Amino acid sequence: MITIDGLSKSFGSVRAVDGLTFSAQPGTVTGFLGPNGAGKTTTLRMLLGLVTPTSGRALIDGRPYAELERPAELVGAALEATGFHPGRSARNHLRVICAAAGLPVQRVDAALELTGLTEAADRGVGGFSLGMRQRLALAAAVLGEPEVLILDEPANGLDPAGIAWLRSLLRNLADGGCTVLVSSHVLSEVEQTVDHVVIVARGRLVRDVALAELMHDHGGLRVRTAQAAELTAELERAGASVRTDDGRLLVTGVSAERIGQAALDARAVLTELTEERSGLEEIFLQLTRDEMLGAEPAGTVAGS
Amino acid sequence: MIRLIQAELLKIRSTRMWLGMLALSLGFTLLGLGFFIALAGVEMNGQPGLPPVTDPETVRGFYASASGGVLFMMILGIIGITGEYRHQTITQAFLTTPGRNRVLIAKLISYSLFGAAFGVANVVFTVAIALPALAIKGGSTSLLDHDVPIILGGTVLAMALYALVGLGLGALIRNQVAAIIVAVGWTQLVESLLTVLVPSVGQWLPVGAVRAITRVTGFGGGAELDTLPVWGGTLLLLGYGLAFAAIATVTTVRRDIT
Numbered sequence: 001m002i003t004i005d006g007l008s009k010s011f012g013s014v015r016a017v018d019g020l021t022f023s024a025q026p027g028t029v030t031g032f033l034g035p036n037g038a039g040k041t042t043t044l045r046m047l048l049g050l051v052t053p054t055s056g057r058a059l060i061d062g063r064p065y066a067e068l069e070r071p072a073e074l075v076g077a078a079l080e081a082t083g084f085h086p087g088r089s090a091r092n093h094l095r096v097i098c099a100a101a102g103l104p105v106q107r108v109d110a111a112l113e114l115t116g117l118t119e120a121a122d123r124g125v126g127g128f129s130l131g132m133r134q135r136l137a138l139a140a141a142v143l144g145e146p147e148v149l150i151l152d153e154p155a156n157g158l159d160p161a162g163i164a165w166l167r168s169l170l171r172n173l174a175d176g177g178c179t180v181l182v183s184s185h186v187l188s189e190v191e192q193t194v195d196h197v198v199i200v201a202r203g204r205l206v207r208d209v210a211l212a213e214l215m216h217d218h219g220g221l222r223v224r225t226a227q228a229a230e231l232t233a234e235l236e237r238a239g240a241s242v243r244t245d246d247g248r249l250l251v252t253g254v255s256a257e258r259i260g261q262a263a264l265d266a267r268a269v270l271t272e273l274t275e276e277r278s279g280l281e282e283i284f285l286q287l288t289r290d291e292m293l294g295a296e297p298a299g300t301v302a303g304s
Numbered sequence: 305m306i307r308l309i310q311a312e313l314l315k316i317r318s319t320r321m322w323l324g325m326l327a328l329s330l331g332f333t334l335l336g337l338g339f340f341i342a343l344a345g346v347e348m349n350g351q352p353g354l355p356p357v358t359d360p361e362t363v364r365g366f367y368a369s370a371s372g373g374v375l376f377m378m379i380l381g382i383i384g385i386t387g388e389y390r391h392q393t394i395t396q397a398f399l400t401t402p403g404r405n406r407v408l409i410a411k412l413i414s415y416s417l418f419g420a421a422f423g424v425a426n427v428v429f430t431v432a433i434a435l436p437a438l439a440i441k442g443g444s445t446s447l448l449d450h451d452v453p454i455i456l457g458g459t460v461l462a463m464a465l466y467a468l469v470g471l472g473l474g475a476l477i478r479n480q481v482a483a484i485i486v487a488v489g490w491t492q493l494v495e496s497l498l499t500v501l502v503p504s505v506g507q508w509l510p511v512g513a514v515r516a517i518t519r520v521t522g523f524g525g526g527a528e529l530d531t532l533p534v535w536g537g538t539l540l541l542l543g544y545g546l547a548f549a550a551i552a553t554v555t556t557v558r559r560d561i562t
Contacts, residue, residue, distance in 0.1 A: 045561070045562060050395060050398060050399070050560070050561040050562070051560040052558070065402055066402040066403070067402075068402065071399065071402055072400055077399055079395055079399075080392070082391075083391065083392040083393050083394075083395045083396050084393065085391045085393055086391070087319040088315075088319050092314065095314060095318075096311050096315050096318070097396060097400050099307055099308075099310045099311035100307060100308055100397070100400045100401055140396065
């Protein structure tokens with residue numbers, strides 16, 4: 001289990017991570033999401049003892065990474081697909097890690113097999129595509145058969161088949177009791193795999209919620225009308241559930257056509273009728289927009 | 305610690321860099337030997353180019369060629385640490401072994417072992433050429449006289465200690481190209497100038513220490529340079545090696561790896 005507790009990191013005057021608190025549980029895949037520059041990588045590097053926090057704690061099974069006795073057998077990490085010597089073969093890259101971690105050398109073949117790199121194992125990493133480097137980074141992460149897996153943007157550079165393979169790998173590991181924390185700035189990569197999402201922007205926590213809870217909002221229609229009360233009554237008679245949100249109605253359980261009919265019956269003038277995106281994607285897009293506009297990210301997202 | 309040393313030695317062996325450095329150092333050794341073979345006892349414009357092979361100083365010069373490529377072991381040490389930053393493999397190294405000083409100590413031990421092996425290769429190469437060459441030219445064929453054991457043993461030691469200096473320098477500067485430029489510039493230019501201009505200071509510098517250990521006192525019969533005794537040079541170079549090793553450790557242990 002991963003515990004992030006009041007974690008902060010400043011680089012000079014830049015506050016990369018700002019009082020972040022969340023946890024990732026065994027048996028679940030936790031998506032660690034946020035736009036580029038949100039502090040995801042810095043957080044993961046603090047968790048792995050590579051960067052010293054300015055304040056707060058980042059613990060794995062209750063201990064800082066640096067205090068783990070045999071870290072390779074508890075924690076597997078794939079940080080970026082760049083940490084390879086171009087002249088060293090994939091097999092030798094893994095053999096170096098095995099030697100340093102005291103793992104049996106047979107694990108090298110197993111990890112190569114799992115990541116589909118057996119054929120390319122004896123070639124220099126310099127000739128590898130980004131996707132193959134990602135696979136090699138994953139091979140290094142699973143070398144010690146760890147209980148905790150920490151992956152930073154693992155889907156970068158993977159082709160669609162590779163992403164599908166990654167998803168099933170993460171699912172299987174989590175189902176086997178692993179704690180999986182996977183960061184991404186591309187939502188669609190992880191949306192189908194994660195059980196829990198932690199969303200950050202500008203180093204601060206935005207949402208920490210089970211995916212199922214977010215998806216509860218999913219699939220609604222957004223309606224704007226001056227005759228909200230009349231339309232709500234009409235829609236509820238038609239079996240819809242209606243919530244009011246920022247002057248609009250969020251309607252679930254009926255089709256757009258049925259809403260049109262209800263509006264006619266209630267003599268309500270519609271000024272907007274839109275398919276609502278999933279809650280997760282909506283939050284995410286809003287954050288990215290805020291980030292691009294340089295605005296402070298909102299604690300909750302109002303939309304429009 | 306044994307595991308970490310094995311990992312570091314595997315890192316060295318699994319890329320071809322060491323082969324290039326070995327080839328260069330053997331090339332420099334060959335160059336030095338060629339110089340002595342060509343000029344020892346040969347008349348040049350009526351003057352002897354170098355004293356003949358019967359002169360102990362010339363015999364020393366033959367064997368001292370073994371240390372001609374000592375700089376390349378320092379460069380290998382520099383690459384050994386700066387390459388980890390350049391290719392970001394340092395991240396994986398510290399993930400596998402969060403105790404960073406253990407990684408550094410393993411690196412220092414591995415590179416000094418590798419440097420010693422590197423030195424042995426240069427010594428064997430030198431003896432294989434110098435011994436027959438001296439025999440043909442009628443010089444001493446004894447490997448025990450004329451300080452030859454000290455020169456050859458000193459070469460092995462100098463290689464091992466230069467590796468430490470390279471690691472320390474690399475850890476301090478971290479930029480590979482800059483570190484190599486500093487190393488080459490210092491040993492070939494700055495220290496050469498200092499040695500000629502202020503010999504009393506030059507003898508206390510790294511190249512001066514190597515000169516003391518390998519008994520090269522003045523190249524080609526030139527003026528004798530101020531040089532420490534063998535034991536003094538050994539201690540001095542060991543001091544430099546350990547000082548740079550300490551720098552390597554201290555500068556790396558607390559730094560953020562981003």
